[in-house]
Amino acid sequence: MQIRYRDPLTSLMDIQRAFDSVWESPFFGNSISATGAYPPINIFEGNEGKKIIVVTEIPGTGKDQIKVSYQNKTLTIEGEIPAKDKKGAHRIERRSGRFSRRINLPFRAKPDQINAEYADGILSIHLAKAEEEMPQAISIK
Numbered sequence: 001m002q003i004r005y006r007d008p009l010t011s012l013m014d015i016q017r018a019f020d021s022v023w024e025s026p027f028f029g030n031s032i033s034a035t036g037a038y039p040p041i042n043i044f045e046g047n048e049g050k051k052i053i054v055v056t057e058i059p060g061t062g063k064d065q066i067k068v069s070y071q072n073k074t075l076t077i078e079g080e081i082p083a084k085d086k087k088g089a090h091r092i093e094r095r096s097g098r099f100s101r102r103i104n105l106p107f108r109a110k111p112d113q114i115n116a117e118y119a120d121g122i123l124s125i126h127l128a129k130a131e132e133e134m135p136q137a138i139s140i141k
Contacts, residue, residue, distance in 0.1 A: 038099050052127045059121035068116045075103045
């Protein structure tokens with residue numbers, strides 16, 4: 001009979017991976033992203049650091065069912081994806097129902113220069129940084 005040594009740390013890591021896979025599965029919650037946030041977003045910096053672009057996918061809804069707001073460095077995306085007929089479905093992974101996502105921005109934006117566009121299930125939000133957030137050149141005397 002051969003004696004095998006098993007590292008207890010390896011066993012704990014296996015348990016942690018098992019828990020992580022449960023939380024990330026599409027059957028736990030109604031989320032697509034691993035962090036549990038919906039809709040998933042990408043944030044880009046543009047125009048030489050003067051603007052931020054937030055891009056998200058919200059398929060299955062219309063622009064009249066999406067609301068975008070900004071207050072105190074927080075961008076909020078809310079809406080609803082209408083439920084489709086699930087009769088005869090074998091598997092359903094696309095979500096439906098209400099959603100809300102709040103993004104805390106690291107700067108203040110100019111509220112009058114925020115633009116949002118929605119086409120083909122993609123929502124793009126362009127935010128211009130407020131002047132006080134822009135780097136200021138300091139003259140040396």
